[in-house]
Amino acid sequence: MRPNFFHHLHPPTIPARQARLRYTLAAGGLAVFLALVLLVTGLLEMFYYIPTPDQAAVSIQTLTFLVPYGGLVRNLHYWSAQFLVIVTLVHLLRVIFTGAYAPPRRFNYLLGMGLLVLAILLDFTGYVLRWDEGIRWALVTGTNLVRSIPLVGNPLYTILVGGTQPGPATLIRFYGWHILGLTLVAGILLVWHLFRVRRDGGIAVPPPALREDQVRITRYELLRREGVAMLLAATGLLLLSTFVAAPLAAPITASASTSEMARAPWFFLWVQQMLKLGNPFFWGGIVPLAVLVLISFIPYFFPQPAKGELGHWFPKGNRLAQAVALFILIAIIALTILALLPAA
Numbered sequence: 001m002r003p004n005f006f007h008h009l010h011p012p013t014i015p016a017r018q019a020r021l022r023y024t025l026a027a028g029g030l031a032v033f034l035a036l037v038l039l040v041t042g043l044l045e046m047f048y049y050i051p052t053p054d055q056a057a058v059s060i061q062t063l064t065f066l067v068p069y070g071g072l073v074r075n076l077h078y079w080s081a082q083f084l085v086i087v088t089l090v091h092l093l094r095v096i097f098t099g100a101y102a103p104p105r106r107f108n109y110l111l112g113m114g115l116l117v118l119a120i121l122l123d124f125t126g127y128v129l130r131w132d133e134g135i136r137w138a139l140v141t142g143t144n145l146v147r148s149i150p151l152v153g154n155p156l157y158t159i160l161v162g163g164t165q166p167g168p169a170t171l172i173r174f175y176g177w178h179i180l181g182l183t184l185v186a187g188i189l190l191v192w193h194l195f196r197v198r199r200d201g202g203i204a205v206p207p208p209a210l211r212e213d214q215v216r217i218t219r220y221e222l223l224r225r226e227g228v229a230m231l232l233a234a235t236g237l238l239l240l241s242t243f244v245a246a247p248l249a250a251p252i253t254a255s256a257s258t259s260e261m262a263r264a265p266w267f268f269l270w271v272q273q274m275l276k277l278g279n280p281f282f283w284g285g286i287v288p289l290a291v292l293v294l295i296s297f298i299p300y301f302f303p304q305p306a307k308g309e310l311g312h313w314f315p316k317g318n319r320l321a322q323a324v325a326l327f328i329l330i331a332i333i334a335l336t337i338l339a340l341l342p343a344a
């Protein structure tokens, strides 16, 4: 077969264990696929979405109920965004639980952390664009968190919200960040991340002398597997988007429910739960930031796996990092469940 453009994305052959599903979980590849779906469906949504407070929710209703296949496009965009956050978290856990961040991959791990933060920020800004009753928490509690930062809180709040309280300027700012600012940076980081995977010698496996087997697969085989994974993911996503609609509530009105009754988007429920403990700057700012910094610097300050241990789950050399990641994961899941329980 003559190689085409897609074949050139991979080296001519790679060690077979770099492409094992039970090692990579295909999470990185799925994240790339979801990012592409988001880009295409997001561009299509832009033809109908109107970023003004009185038109935003109505324009989404028009798109959903009146535009042919508009509902499907919107559902695909929504579900891809939720799965992108989940799949990226799975990918991060896979990288930590296999110690794949060891040198020379430390820098790429940081690029990955940047992508994770951007995926969450894109999900958050996109969710605000609904400008319906469901987004009150984000709009009121979320933006007020910025105000609680000592010294710089107020000016930062004005920059974020575009005034002294949420209004038309807020929506246009979130729109600008969502469709351009964050998307552009995410696109650049994504290409850089993928380039670094290749530059760092592909996915982490032991060097040839320490490898149990020397079996290699061709790029045609790799591309075939990627194609199958993508088809399966596309089928699942289409089925879900056909039958389960993305949330949309009534447009925001000044008189409607208070912010206390509103719920954070699912990926910030753990933060919402911590806010009940007291000081918003500490629980809503310092603690989440500390978690982020701790995870980001795992490759730099924690013991590394030995070279021969790479390519396997749970290497002995980085047990400390695995324990820390597991602890954070359990704490976040527990806080999320608590936030979902009905208030006593």
Ligand code: HEM
Residues within 6 Å of the ligand: 024, 026, 027, 028, 029, 031, 032, 035, 088, 091, 092, 095, 100, 101, 105, 108, 109, 110, 111, 112, 113, 115, 116, 119, 190, 193, 194, 197, 202, 203, 204, 205
């Ligand atoms: C939108 C988010 C992301 C995308 C699209 C993405 C994509 C990918 C892909 C396609 C690969 C190669 C295949 C694989 O390992 O599955 C990869 C590898 C890698 N990623 Fe990511 N990634 C993302 C986020 C992250 C995050 C959050 C981290 C960790 C902080 C990370 C760290 C790494 C590392 C260290 C490798 C090399 C793994 C190894 O050598 O075994 N990535 N990424």
